[in-house]
Amino acid sequence: VPVAVLLSGGVDSSALLGALRQADPGRRVRTFTIGFDDPRDERPYARRVAEALRTDHQELILDTMEIVRRFDEGIRALDDLSTADGGFWSLTMASKLIREQGIKVVLVGEGADELFGGYHLFKLSQRPFRWLPPAGQAAGYYWLTTGVRNRDLFRYGRLYQPAFGAHADAFAGIAAFEMTRQLPNNLLLKVDKATMAHGVEARVPYLDHHLAEFVHS
Numbered sequence: 001v002p003v004a005v006l007l008s009g010g011v012d013s014s015a016l017l018g019a020l021r022q023a024d025p026g027r028r029v030r031t032f033t034i035g036f037d038d039p040r041d042e043r044p045y046a047r048r049v050a051e052a053l054r055t056d057h058q059e060l061i062l063d064t065m066e067i068v069r070r071f072d073e074g075i076r077a078l079d080d081l082s083t084a085d086g087g088f089w090s091l092t093m094a095s096k097l098i099r100e101q102g103i104k105v106v107l108v109g110e111g112a113d114e115l116f117g118g119y120h121l122f123k124l125s126q127r128p129f130r131w132l133p134p135a136g137q138a139a140g141y142y143w144l145t146t147g148v149r150n151r152d153l154f155r156y157g158r159l160y161q162p163a164f165g166a167h168a169d170a171f172a173g174i175a176a177f178e179m180t181r182q183l184p185n186n187l188l189l190k191v192d193k194a195t196m197a198h199g200v201e202a203r204v205p206y207l208d209h210h211l212a213e214f215v216h217s
Contacts (some may be wrong), residue, residue: 001103002030004031007057031050034060060097074092104199106200
């Protein structure tokens with residue numbers, strides 16, 4: 001079946017597209033980018049990658065009012081609000097566009113940040129943060145991922161402490177927590193529900209077990 005790539009123009013999806021092009025130079029590759037009327041719009045970067053790797057590229061511009069109009073539809077697909085990830089709305093709208101064009105499989109870059117330490121919160125594993133006790137690192141993690149600065153900071157710090165203290169260093173602790181908690185219960189859940197709502201199957205090549213085993217070796 002035709003396979004597309006969700007292209008943000010960042011390192012993860014661009015490398016994924018490059019690997020696909022290298023493995024099968026003659027394949028017709030469709031790429032899709034979600035854009036916003038905002039200075040942080042990633043479309044210019046994605047466009048450069050798509051041109052360099054010769055893809056059939058299409059952009060989807062998200063309108064805030066369109067999200068409002070389709071909010072109930074999104075809630076039905078999500079089933080609940082335990083995953084408060086704004087990316088769900090853009091992904092489900094992109095999935096609708098992809099399916100309308102007869103594409104059933106899309107490659108996404110989820111998992112790369114967890115494997116390779118791409119998130120800013122991995123800075124907690126560097127000086128001076130790495131000299132903090134596990135409870136302090138865990139509290140810092142909670143602060144960086146939620147922005148909460150009240151007394152819950154220390155309560156959640158104690159909750160997360162075992163996950164950080166069980167590893168040789170803070171980097172390994174953060175990576176393990178992200179891989180075993182956040183990725184399956186938040187990010188992959190979001191991807192699955194947003195794409196399956198429109199009959200699209202998302203594949204996550206970065207989570208191929210051979211690659212994950214190699215990285216963790």
